[in-house]
Amino acid sequence: MRILHVLDHSLPLHSGYSFRTRAILKAQIAHGWTVAGVTGPRQNEAGEAEAACERFDGLDFYRTPTPPVRRAGISEWREVNAFARRIDSAIEAFRPDILHAHSPVLDALAAERAAKRHGLPWLYEIRAFWEDAAVGIGTGREGSAKYRLTHALETRAVKRAGAVAVICEGLRDDLIARGVDPARIMLSPNGVDMHLFGDPAPCDAALARELGIHGAEVIGFIGSFYDYEGLDDLIAAMPVLVARRPDAHLVLVGGGPAEAALRRAAEASDARAHIHFTGRVPHDRVERYYGLIDILVYPRKRMRLTELVTPLKPLEAMAQRRLVAASDVGGHRELIRDGETGTLFPPGKPAAMARALADIFADRAMWDERRDVARAYVERERSWSSNISRYQPVYQSLL
Structure with missing residues (x-):
């Protein structure tokens, strides 16, 4: 089985997100699957040099060039468009059997477009809701117009994905309350690479x-x-x-x-x-x-x-x-x-x-x-x- 993971960012950037991704990919390789990742435009925000492809710690990543900065709202849609194009080219190079998109929801929107073009099934994995993460780090406000829009986009992406994974019961219960069929939700809890x-x-x-x-x-x-x-x-x-x-x-x-x-x-x-x-x-x-x-x-x-x-x-x-x-x-x-x-x-x-x-x-x-x-x-x-x-x-x- 060949799996292409659609990611916000990855190693060599250090974050809990990156280390969870590394653990998943390493464990899937050990399981006998062939995997690669494609990262979005935000991979390069920390000043990392842009590269078309990169191998790090034995893992292969396709990188997305950072589009020119535009005002908020337009900027996010430009990111989705650029990311969807890069996923297209990564699919042609890697030939996956399935797309595995990871939150935030911008990744899901880009993955959905690419999956539809290539006739591929796709899974959407949620580690946190983007709107709540923004409130947590002080860049968003609960109940604002942007919060409600992001909430709606998240629900739409979940209902359009072939299946959904979440890292904990709290996220699962929230999706069920939104009307998502529990049978479509799998639990993939946080784990430790021993x-x-x-x-x-x-x-x-x-x-x-x-x-x-x-x-x-x-x-x-x-x-x-x-x-x-x-x-x-x-x-x-x-x-x-x-x-x-x-x-x-x-x-x-x-x-x-x-x-x-x-x-x-x-x-x-x-x-x-x-x-x-x-x-x-x-x-x-x-x-x-x-x-x-x-x-x-x-x-x-x-x-x-x-x-x-x-x-x-x-x-x-x-x-x-x-x-x-x-x-x-x-x-x-x-x-x-x-x-x-x-x-x-x-x-x-x-x-x-x-x-x-x-x-x-x-x-x-x-x-x-x-x-x-x-x-x-x-x-x-x-x-x-x-x-x-x-x-x-x-x-x-x-x-």
């Missing part, structure tokens, strides 16, 4: 001393700094946590749009000496930071995006045998069983978060069992080597 995250990282004592946390009780976050991640609440929890656990320190690894505001909040905190920013870290060095942190904390705010979508980072932390604590929102409840694989605390309540974290530090006797149970859960239910088989019956039905 070859990348399979071996727990040892504590790097030299790095701990460099950060000033050697011998401390360390909580941390590794990822992108968006407002919906709730890192401002985590910083606000630190004075309460330090009052109960004087050796507690917070390490924030990464960067993003909220970084400047978070640094200001940390500097103004009574616990500022216990809060450490590392900046962005190359992906091949991230494991060193996992090894420093006792508890990975994911304090997402309660909003439509976080209620519907499951994140990838908590699974990676569990695979690294790190303890996990997270806000009690829908996306986290699909991954974390409170008191078994992790700890859930009320969203938007820094004092309650601090109390939950202090209680974990006070009960070290349960740490090894909690780590073992969480890692076993990832190996059993959330590794890509097992998840990938879910696609086969859907592909076969489309063919």
